Each structure stands twice: as C-alpha cells, then as structure tokens.
Amino acid sequence: MCKNLAELGKGESGEVIGFDSGHMASRRFQSMGIRPGKIISRVSSQLMGGPVTVSVDGRQTAMGRGMAAKVKVKVLNQ
Amino acid sequence: MRILLMGSPNVGKSAIFSRLTGTHVVASNYPGTTVEFTRGHLKMGEETAELIDVPGAYTLEPTNRAEEVAVEMVDEGDVIVNVVDATNLERNLYLTLQLLQTGKPMVVALNMWDEALEHGINIDAEDLEKHLGVPVIPTCAISGEGVKSLTDRLEEADQGDLKVVSEDIWQRIGEIIEDVQHIEYRHPTFRQVLSHATVHPLIGPFIAMLVLFLSFFFVIHTGEWLIGNVMEPAFELAWEPVTVWISAALGGEGFIHGVLIGDLIEGEIDMENSFGLLTTGLFIPIAVILPFIFCFYFILSLLEDIGYLPRLGVLIDTLMHRMGLHGLSIVPMMLGLGCNVPGAMAGRILETRKERFIALTLVSICVPCMAQIAMVAGLLGDAGITGLAVVFMTLLILWVALGVSMKYFLKGETPEILVDIPPYRLPYWKSLVKKVYMRMKGFVREALPYVLLGVFLVQLLYTLGIIALLDRAFTPVVQTLFGLPGTAVGPLIVGFLRKDVAVGMLAPLGLNTRQLIVASVILVIYFPCAATFVVLFKELGIRDLLKASGVMIVVVTVVGTGLNALLRIAGL
Numbered sequence: 001m002c003k004n005l006a007e008l009g010k011g012e013s014g015e016v017i018g019f020d021s022g023h024m025a026s027r028r029f030q031s032m033g034i035r036p037g038k039i040i041s042r043v044s045s046q047l048m049g050g051p052v053t054v055s056v057d058g059r060q061t062a063m064g065r066g067m068a069a070k071v072k073v074k075v076l077n078q
Numbered sequence: 079m080r081i082l083l084m085g086s087p088n089v090g091k092s093a094i095f096s097r098l099t100g101t102h103v104v105a106s107n108y109p110g111t112t113v114e115f116t117r118g119h120l121k122m123g124e125e126t127a128e129l130i131d132v133p134g135a136y137t138l139e140p141t142n143r144a145e146e147v148a149v150e151m152v153d154e155g156d157v158i159v160n161v162v163d164a165t166n167l168e169r170n171l172y173l174t175l176q177l178l179q180t181g182k183p184m185v186v187a188l189n190m191w192d193e194a195l196e197h198g199i200n201i202d203a204e205d206l207e208k209h210l211g212v213p214v215i216p217t218c219a220i221s222g223e224g225v226k227s228l229t230d231r232l233e234e235a236d237q238g239d240l241k242v243v244s245e246d247i248w249q250r251i252g253e254i255i256e257d258v259q260h261i262e263y264r265h266p267t268f269r270q271v272l273s274h275a276t277v278h279p280l281i282g283p284f285i286a287m288l289v290l291f292l293s294f295f296f297v298i299h300t301g302e303w304l305i306g307n308v309m310e311p312a313f314e315l316a317w318e319p320v321t322v323w324i325s326a327a328l329g330g331e332g333f334i335h336g337v338l339i340g341d342l343i344e345g346e347i348d349m350e351n352s353f354g355l356l357t358t359g360l361f362i363p364i365a366v367i368l369p370f371i372f373c374f375y376f377i378l379s380l381l382e383d384i385g386y387l388p389r390l391g392v393l394i395d396t397l398m399h400r401m402g403l404h405g406l407s408i409v410p411m412m413l414g415l416g417c418n419v420p421g422a423m424a425g426r427i428l429e430t431r432k433e434r435f436i437a438l439t440l441v442s443i444c445v446p447c448m449a450q451i452a453m454v455a456g457l458l459g460d461a462g463i464t465g466l467a468v469v470f471m472t473l474l475i476l477w478v479a480l481g482v483s484m485k486y487f488l489k490g491e492t493p494e495i496l497v498d499i500p501p502y503r504l505p506y507w508k509s510l511v512k513k514v515y516m517r518m519k520g521f522v523r524e525a526l527p528y529v530l531l532g533v534f535l536v537q538l539l540y541t542l543g544i545i546a547l548l549d550r551a552f553t554p555v556v557q558t559l560f561g562l563p564g565t566a567v568g569p570l571i572v573g574f575l576r577k578d579v580a581v582g583m584l585a586p587l588g589l590n591t592r593q594l595i596v597a598s599v600i601l602v603i604y605f606p607c608a609a610t611f612v613v614l615f616k617e618l619g620i621r622d623l624l625k626a627s628g629v630m631i632v633v634v635t636v637v638g639t640g641l642n643a644l645l646r647i648a649g650l
Contacts, residue, residue: 024139028496031136033169035248046279050396051405051495053277058197058261059166059501060273062392064404064494 005040005071006052013041014073021070029071032061040073079127081120081232082155084148084177086170087134088500089163090189092116093219093509095131098229122232130155136169138176143426152177157235158184159228164194164201164216165501167259171251174210175242183235184212187228191216193503198262205258211238220506269502276389277499286393289386297373297448298455304369305456313349313365321347321356336537343586351586359533362453362582363526368518370452374416375517376510383505383513387412388497395495401481402488403428404495407437414445417521418610421445422617431622432490436481438614439626442606443633444477446577449525453581454598461591469598472641476603480633525576528609532572532579539568559635560596561642563587573601575608592650596642604634 008014016038019026033056034040043053043060052068054061083098085091099118116131135148152158160177162170167188177184188203207214213231217224242250275281321339325347328335339347340354349361381387387409395405406427414421421441425434446454458465485492539545545568553564560566565587573580584597605627606614615623 024141027137027139028141030248031169031172032496032498033166037252043274044277044279044282046277046282046393046396048396050279051392053392053499057166057168059169060277060499061497062277062388062395062405062499063496064395067494067496 001075003073003075004069005042005054005073006045006065006068008040008042008073008075010042010044012075013039014075016040016071017074018072019070020072025067025070029067033057033059034061034071039076040071079122079125079156080154081127081129081157081159082132082151083129083159083161084132084152084173085134085161085189086136086163086173086498088498089134089161089166089170090219091134091161092131094159094161094187094189094217094225094228095129097219097222097225099129120229122229127157135173137173138180142429152180152182155182157232158182159187159232160184161187161189164188164191165197165199166498167194167199167201168251168255169498171254172247175240175247175250176244178210178212178238178240179242181237183237185228185231185235186210186212186214187224188214188216189219191224192218192221193501197501198264200260200262202258202260206254209240209254209258211240212236220509273389273499273502276386277392282389282393286390289381289390293377293381296377297370300373301370301452302455302459304372305366309365309369313361317360318347318349321354324356333541336541337534340533340537350582353533353536353583355530355533358582359530362533362578363449363522363529366456367449367452367525367578368521370448370455371416371518371521372514374448375514378412378416379510379513379517380505383503383510385500385502388499391495391497392499397478398481399492400485401440401478402436402485402492403433403481404492406495406497407433410437410441411445414441415448415451416517417447417449417524418442418445418606419524419613422610422613425617429493430491432488433492435488435618435622435626436484438618439484439629440477440481442610442614442626443603443630444473444480446473446602447607449521449576449578450581450602453578457581457585458591458594458598461594465591465595468595468645469602472599472637473602476633476637480629484629524609525578528576528607529579532576535575536568536572536579536583539571545571559642560600560638561646562589562593562597566593566597569597569601570604573607574605577601577607590650592642592645595645595650596638599641600634600638603637604630 016034016036018036019029038056040054040056043055045052049065051062051064083091083095095118098120118129120127120129132148132151135145138149140146140149158177160174162174174186194201203214203216213234215224215228215231217228276285325339330342338354338356340352340357343351347357349357352358391405391408394408398405398407409427410421410424413424418441422438425437428434428437454469455466548567548571549564552567556562556566569580569583572583580601589597614626618626
C-alpha cells in the first residue's frame with residue numbers, strides 16, 4: 001500500500017519510493033538521507049498540523065507536514 | 079596556503095577548528111552556529127597555513143545564506159578538510175562527493191568516531207580511503223584523538239579519483255556504504271528513549287516548559303545570589319577603598335571627579351548610583367551584569383551541547399508559523415536573550431527575506447538582552463516578582479502579537495521546517511567551560527567600552543545641561559503618554575547607546591512601580607542599542623532597517639501608552 005509520509009501512522013514504517021516535489025526539494029530530502037529505497041519510520045508528529053519527526057537509519061529528521069506529504073512511501077507489513 | 083574546514087552543520091567542525099589552531103571558537107550541537115566564518119592559523123612543519131571554518135552546508139546547492147557563504151568560499155581555498163560525522167556517514171558523504179568534483183586537494187576527518195563505535199557503527203576507514211582516493215582519518219575532536227594524525231596527513235591531501243555525475247551520486251554513496259559500513263543492532267538506549275519523549279506531541283511541550291522555567295529560575299536566582307554574595311562584597315572589599323582614595327585626592331568635586339567617580343550621594347560613593355567611570359562604569363558591567371551573563375550562557379551552552387535546541391524548534395514550530403516563521407527561528411531568539419547582536423546574526427540560518435525581517439525585528443523589539451534583564455531584575459526585584467512578571471508577560475504577548483501582524487502584512491513565503499535532530503550528547507565539561515568563558519570574555523570586550531562610553535556621556539550631558547534642555551522639550555510627551563517624569567528622557571537617550579546603563583539611570587529617579595514597569599518595557603522596545611543597530615543595518619539593508627524602525631516607533635507609542643493606562647486602572 002502506498003501512502004505519503006504525512007499519512008504514515010505512528011510507529012508505522014515504509015520504504016521511500018519517490019518524491020512528489022520539484023528538483024530542489026527532492027535534493028534537500030536526499031541530503032537529509034531520505035531517498036528511494038530507504039526504510040523510514042514515523043517517530044512522532046506535533047498537534048495541529050505541526051511537524052513530523054521521522055527516523056531513517058537510526059537518525060531523526062523533523063519536517064513540516066506539507067513537506068512530509070511530498071515523500072511517497074510503500075507501507076511495510078509489520 | 080589557505081585550508082578550508084568544510085562539512086554539514088553539527089559535525090564538530092568548530093571543535094576540530096579549535097583543536098587545529100588552539101584558537102577558542104564557539105562550537106555547538108545545533109545546526110547553524112557558524113554563521114560568520116572564523117579564521118585561524120595552523121603550523122604545518124615550517125609553514126604557517128590559514129585555516130577557515132566555513133559555515134556548515136549539507137550540499138553545494140545552497141538553501142540559505144549560511145550555505146551560500148560556504149559555496150562561495152570553495153573557490154578561495156587551496157586545500158579542503160572535509161569533516162564528516164561518523165554516526166551519520168551516509169548523509170555526510172553527499173557533500174564529500176560533491177567536494178571531490180571540485181578538484182581541490184582534500185582530506186576527510188571521520189569525526190565522532192568514538193560515538194559511532196558506541197552506537198555499533200563500524201566503519202572501515204582504510205576501505206573508505208580507497209573508495210574516495212583521499213586520506214580518511216578517524217577523529218574525536220572533543221577528546222582530541224586523531225587530530226595529530228589529521229595534521230600529519232594534511233600534506234597527503236589529494237584530488238582523489240572519484241568522478242561521478244550528480245544524478246548518480248546517491249547510487250554511488252549506496253555502494254560505498256554497503257562496502258565500508260557495518261551496523262550492529264543495539265537496544266534503544268536511555269538517550270534514545272529521552273529523545274522520543276522530548277519530541278512527543280504531549281509530553282514534549284510539558285518537558286519544554288519545565289526546561290525553560292527551570293532555566294529562567296536558575297539564571298535569575300543564581301545571578302542574584304552571585305551578585306549579593308560574591309561580586310558586591312568583592313567590590314566593597316577590594317575596589318571601594320581605592321575609589322574613596324581617588325575621590326579624596328581629587329577633592330571630592332569638579333569635572334574630573336565627576337567623570338571618574340561621579341556624584342557623591344550623601345557624601346559617600348555609591349557604586350550603583352554615583353555614575354562615574356571608575357564606580358558605576360565598572361560596577362554595573364562586572365558586578366551586576368557579568369553574573370547573569372555567566373548563568374545565562376552556562377544554561378544556553380548546556381542546552382546547545384546536549385542537543386536540545388532543534389527539538390525545541392520542532393515543538394514550537396506550529397506557533398512560529400502563525401508568526402510567519404518556522405521553529406528554528408527560536409535559535410536567534412534564544413541567542414538574542416544573551417545579546418541581541420549574535421541573535422540578529424543568527425537570522426542567517428533562515429531562508430527567506432520575509433523570515434529574516436520578522437525574526438530580526440522581533441529580536442530587536444521584544445527580546446531583552448541579559449544585560450538589560452539583569453538591570454531590570456535589580457530595579458524591580460525589590461518590589462517583588464509581580465513587576466518582573468508584568469514586564470516579561472507584556473514582552474511575550476507583544477512578541478506573539480507583533481509576529482502575527484507582521485506575517486499578515488508582509489508578502490513572501492515561509493518555508494517549512496526541515497531539520498536534522500542530532501542524538502543527545504553528554505556535554506564535554508572542558509569544552510563547555512571554555513565556551514562559557516569565551517562568551518563572557520566576548521561580553522566584557524564588546525560591551526565594557528560601550529558601558530564606559532555611556533557613563534561618560536551621561537556625565538557630559540548632565541554637566542553641559544543638555545539633558546535638562548531635553549527634559550523640558552520632551553516632558554509633555556513622556557508625561558502624557560507614558561506617565562513618566564521628564565527626568566526619564568535622559569535614560570531614554572542613553573538607551574540608544576546601551577540599554578543596561580539606561581536602566582541603571584532609572585534607579586535614582588525615585589519612580590514608583592508603575593513607572594518602573596513602563597520605563598523598563600519602553601527601554602526594551604523602543605530602539606536597539608547602537609551595536610545591534612549596526613548589525614541590523616548590515617543584515618537587513620537600509621530599506622528594511624527603516625521599516626523596522628518605523629514598526630518600533632509605532633509599537634513603543636502604543637504599548638507604552640496602553641500599559642501605562644492599564645496599570646493605572648489596575649491601581650498601581
């Protein structure tokens with residue numbers, strides 16, 4: 001099942017399959033270690049549409065909800 | 079020869095820099111500390127090379143001003159020392175591979191090596207060296223391990239033979255990582271559990287409020303304790319006799335006596351109120367402000383080194399977006415509490431012009447610096463906590479209200495937050511002490527001359543009768559609007575130069591609590607001190623500076639008048 005990162009449930013993880021964004025934004029994602037093939041999981045998200053904290057390779061990154069919506073992931077079965 | 083120290087934010091570049099040069103540089107555990115580059119010198123055998131600490135950048139495609147500076151500087155270097163975070167190798171290699179494409183001779187410092195091992199991350203440095211074609215040296219900048227071999231191997235700096243087009247960089251990195259890095263699974267440590275809790279949507283804000291409250295409590299109380307039990311007695315014992323002697327030698331009056339010692343109050347020297355260069359001029363910055371500066375920077379440096387600030391940025395992001403900013407703007411605000419100058423400079427980590435304008439205007443209008451807080455605390459402290467609370471609540475409400483209105487009126491975009499959350503690290507005490515010491519030294523060096531100049535100016539303006547003249551001219555305005563006596567005009571004028579001196583001048587005026595509160599708030603808002611003003615000009619340009627000044631004038635009139643009226647109604 002495909003979702004975007006903002007829709008990923010708490011504790012759920014998925015494999016990054018691509019970006020729904022322009023060239024610059026994809027580059028920024030990639031420079032933070034978020035790129036196709038990576039396993040990503042959601043650590044937490046702040047209330048009222050606040051930023052989402054995700055974890056890739058044991059390293060945490062926080063990003064705005066709108067940005068998270070641009071990262072497409074394939075949900076992994078637990 | 080010019081050596082560039084380059085790497086992503088928060089990889090320990092500044093720590094490596096101070097290890098290599100012996101120069102003291104402020105290094106922190108959150109992205110974007112080095113907004114202005116630092117130079118130092120490094121001995122290489124017979125030769126002395128120039129070492130430049132370049133602002134952190136994730137890529138050579140800049141997204142903010144700090145990164146732009148980094149990219150512009152690449153051309154100017156002869157050799158690059160690329161500092162890489164071993165706990166985060168994969169992300170860091172992106173910049174490494176981009177740097178290799180520039181054809182500059184390079185060495186790689188694989189920093190935080192010890193921490194990587196602790197996390198079960200094993201990296202084969204020799205193998206990585208083969209892949210990159212440049213020397214790779216494991217280092218631990220905090221303890222100094224590996225720094226010697228880094229210096230020794232600088233001569234072997236090489237252009238490397240890894241050529242790759244940008245579309246293939248990530249694939250290439252994947253292959254390298256596969257080959258050189260091996261990760262053993264470790265159970266989540268206490269630090270990781272804590273890390274989760276501090277960004278938890280419900281527990282996180284609770285912890286944040288607790289942390290901020292305790293920090294504030296610590297700074298105010300420890301600061302006052304230090305003043306009353308250490309600094310004041312020390313001054314009384316060691317310095318006051320000297321000033322008494324000088325005063326007697328000068329005959330107790332005259333212009334020179336006025337400048338050096340100031341006015342005798344009931345025939346005696348009063349360190350706080352005499353207003354001479356050798357009395358109040360030294361007493362205010364050293365005995366009253368320095369203890370607060372020490373406590374504040376101790377706490378701030380501790381929070382930085384532990385890695386708490388990016389998390390605070392995440393928690394406050396939603397609120398900051400209502401103000402046209404994103405969460406990381408908390409960094410310039412926090413730094414501004416120490417001194418508005420570094421606060422305004424830290425605005426460079428923000429991406430758009432709109433954000434920088436809002437952040438810098440808020441810092442200069444609503445954020446009192448520690449020197450000012452120290453003086454206000456001394457002034458209002460006697461009347462209990464209420465006065466202080468009213469001042470800070472007013473500023474806090476104004477901070478939010480002004481941010482919200484600027485967001486509404488200003489065109490432009492506010493990008494979303496995207497920030498690396500570094501793992502919590504135990505502070506390394508030695509570097510923490512050094513950092514606090516450097517920041518205190520910075521305060522003494524930057525602020526003391528201004529304070530002395532301010533005190534001198536006060537004596538001069540009074541002697542020449544200029545203050546009396548201005549008193550008469552402005553009395554109707556300050557009296558009608560703010561309910562202050564004409565004598566408060568003097569402090570307002572000196573406030574252009576130094577806010578702490580200005581607050582100090584309020585003490586002998588015999589103001590009541592309402593007037594003290596209004597005067598303190600007005601002094602915070604109405605105009606940044608001279609040093610901050612210069613930085614605002616540099617960072618914003620003349621047009622935006624004029625705009626910000628316009629906002630200040632409107633805000634100070636509205637808030638001063640309103641607060642005065644409200645406090646009257648409240649019966650103060």
